[in-house]
Structures are given as structure tokens and as C-alpha cells.
Amino acid sequence: MAGEKPRMVGVLMGGICGERDVSLSTGACVVNNLLSAGHAATPVCINKDGSWEIGPQLADSPPGRGREEWFHGDSTPARDATGLLVSQGIECVFNALHGPGGEDGTIQGFLRVAGIPFTGPDVTPAALTMDKALTKAVLDQAGVRTPRGFEIPMFPDTRNEERWEELEREMSGKMPFPWIVKPNCLGSSVGIQLFQSAEEFLSAAAANGSHWCPSPGLAGSGFIVEEQIEGRELTCGVLELRQGDLKTLPPVEILPKSSEFFDYEAKYTPGATDEICPAQLDADMTGAVQELAALVHKTFHCDPLSRTDIFLTEAEELVVLEINTLPGMTETSLIPQSALAAGISLPELFDQLVCHAIQREALRKAVDTL
Numbered sequence: 001m002a003g004e005k006p007r008m009v010g011v012l013m014g015g016i017c018g019e020r021d022v023s024l025s026t027g028a029c030v031v032n033n034l035l036s037a038g039h040a041a042t043p044v045c046i047n048k049d050g051s052w053e054i055g056p057q058l059a060d061s062p063p064g065r066g067r068e069e070w071f072h073g074d075s076t077p078a079r080d081a082t083g084l085l086v087s088q089g090i091e092c093v094f095n096a097l098h099g100p101g102g103e104d105g106t107i108q109g110f111l112r113v114a115g116i117p118f119t120g121p122d123v124t125p126a127a128l129t130m131d132k133a134l135t136k137a138v139l140d141q142a143g144v145r146t147p148r149g150f151e152i153p154m155f156p157d158t159r160n161e162e163r164w165e166e167l168e169r170e171m172s173g174k175m176p177f178p179w180i181v182k183p184n185c186l187g188s189s190v191g192i193q194l195f196q197s198a199e200e201f202l203s204a205a206a207a208n209g210s211h212w213c214p215s216p217g218l219a220g221s222g223f224i225v226e227e228q229i230e231g232r233e234l235t236c237g238v239l240e241l242r243q244g245d246l247k248t249l250p251p252v253e254i255l256p257k258s259s260e261f262f263d264y265e266a267k268y269t270p271g272a273t274d275e276i277c278p279a280q281l282d283a284d285m286t287g288a289v290q291e292l293a294a295l296v297h298k299t300f301h302c303d304p305l306s307r308t309d310i311f312l313t314e315a316e317e318l319v320v321l322e323i324n325t326l327p328g329m330t331e332t333s334l335i336p337q338s339a340l341a342a343g344i345s346l347p348e349l350f351d352q353l354v355c356h357a358i359q360r361e362a363l364r365k366a367v368d369t370l
Helices: 020-036 078-087 106-114 123-130 132-141 161-172 198-212 264-268 283-300 334-341 346-368
Strands: 008-014 040-046 052-054 092-095 149-152 179-183 193-195 223-227 232-242 245-248 252-256 273-276 305-312 318-324
Touching: 008 020, 020 040, 020 346, 052 078, 078 106, 092 106, 092 346, 106 123, 123 132, 123 283, 123 318, 132 223, 132 283, 132 318, 161 198, 193 198, 232 283, 232 334, 232 346, 245 283, 252 334, 283 305, 283 318, 305 334, 334 346
Parallel strands: 008 040, 008 092
Antiparallel strands: 040 052, 149 223, 179 193, 179 223, 232 245, 232 252, 232 305, 252 273, 305 318
16 A cells, blocks of 8 residues: 555445446445555445435455445435544545536535545536536636537526527527537536437427536536537546646547447447557657646646546547546546556555545645644
8 A cells, every 4th residue: 555554435426416326336446446455445325315324344345345235224414424424433535426516526625624535636626627618618718629619508498499499590600510419517428419400409409408407597507519529539547646746647549339429328338339548649649648638637736636538630639528537437447447557556546546635635734724
């Protein structure tokens, strides 16, 4: 282990949003690999009703146990979650949540106020990067190319066909089809759709437009309409375990087999996508991709970890799609693949993230006492 001693780590998983299953898979992988790294790991689940539940302390359990046997409905209201974590002796929370509540600064703010070390980004980078429209605005200011597009605020009656037709005419006058439509504040490719024509868009909008805005009335609850970028889809991870000391991981190329783009099914259906790691790029382009990922990482202050999704066009331009500060962490996820290609095992990676979290919180408390 990189740390001085084994830690009692609470692996936070589940959640109330549509990315719950992805989070549970990530959490199970994290628990098993933290055990392999020598830590004690306690599964902590946020249930669908928002209550919290502690699984068994797995300090002496062998890796490989499934998540289904960990939780039995003995839950605690969210308002008592801090006491629950403290009562279990948890020294650090490994954040394996995905989507709203887990990636958007909410849980980060809660743990920061509670004084509990946590993995992943701090409050501000989490909130910024979860909002796709804000992310695009910041990247534009930094001179980073992103797909051309529009942010559409949610309107009350999503079944109003005249409103959708008006919206389509306004946007198509500025940007021709095909369009990529995606919720502004969801991850894991949830809700993303590709439309080749106005007829396709209007048919889907009238029937399912509300799915693009899962939290109507909240800030950032609209959706994004973007041009479709043609080219090779790449992703590149960056590790920053000490401030300013960046390690760019090998880029990965993503090749969906049946989907037209890397949607939810392509991302999470076994065998649906070929992922080539490291991507077959020449040295100059590999360096350019890594340099761009590092720039995006630094722009948002994403320590300790980020993954930037990038398209390489036929004209050899690099276009940033999104940045993910809490990427999936199963054995077959993109960051673990890339880390392994760089010689970093999953137990080593997760151990380093835990140690970083504890050191970051200790530094913050030391600064606060000055």
C-alpha cells in the first residue's frame, strides 16, 4: 500500500437516479480491489428513497463477493448519515456514485462540511463538469473546441407539439441535422439520442421530451442539442495525486459495433463495443490527445482524476465532447483499462485515490487553522 496503514473505507454506491446500477457495479469492484490492497472496506448504499444503509465490514472477507448480499433494508435517514459513518469508524469515503447527487457537488459538499475525506473531485469541479452547458462555456473561454450546439431550458409542457416545432425551426435554421440531443446534467450516456431529420426529432420530442430533462425547474435541468462530430472517438485519463503533478494515461479508442455512437447500450452491454487500449495513434497524435486532456483537467482543477472524451476528425482536429470526474471503475471500464496499460493495477489505483483523499482533507484542515 502507498499509505502508512490500512484504512477503514466506506464505499458509497447506489443513489436515487437512473445511474444506480452503474454505481453499484463500480462500488462492488472498488470494494473488492480495496480489500486486495489491504484496506478494510465497508459498502455504503444510498437507497432509492434517499436513505443510507451500511453493509458488512469486509476487513477479513475475500475479494469477489457480490453486492446483492450486502444490503438488507436496515436503513438510516439521510439526515443521520454523518453519525452513521462515524459510528462505523469510517476514515474515508470512496465515492462510487454516478449521476445527480453523486457527481454534481452535492455529496462532495455534504462530506466536506462533515469533515470526512472523500475520493474524487472537490465541490466546484464536480458541479461545473456535471453541467454540460457550463462545461462547454468554460472550454470555449479556454480556446478548446467543442461541438457546435445550443442549451435548451426545460419548458413546462413537453407534450406541446407547437412548441417543439417552433424550437426545431429556430435551431435547424442555425445548425442542420444530424443532431445529438442529451440531458444537460446526466452521465453514463443516459438519455442521449441521435436524430437524422426534423421528423425523427419531433416524433421523439412529443413522446419522450421529458426524459431529456429529468429534474424540471432545477438549475441546469434543460438539455443540449449539438452537431454530430464524425471521426474517431477517443478518451484519455489524467491522474493528479499530488497538486500539479499530472500523469496522463494512454488514450483509448472506442468502436461501437452496432450503435451509431457510444450510447448507454454500447457502453454497458458486454461485447457491444471494442475498446482499443492504447489507441492506435502515432506518437505526435498520442501526445496531442494527452496534452489536450491535461489542459481540460487543469482548467477545471479536477484532481485527483479525470477522463476527457475527444473526437479526432478526418482533418485531424481534436474536439472535446465531455469531461468525467467520476468515471466508471469496474474492471472493464475505460480508466481501469488505461491505468493497467500504464502499469497501474486496480488495487494500486484505488489505494492511491484513498491516500490522496486523506492527505487532501488533512491539508484543508491545516490551512483552515492558520
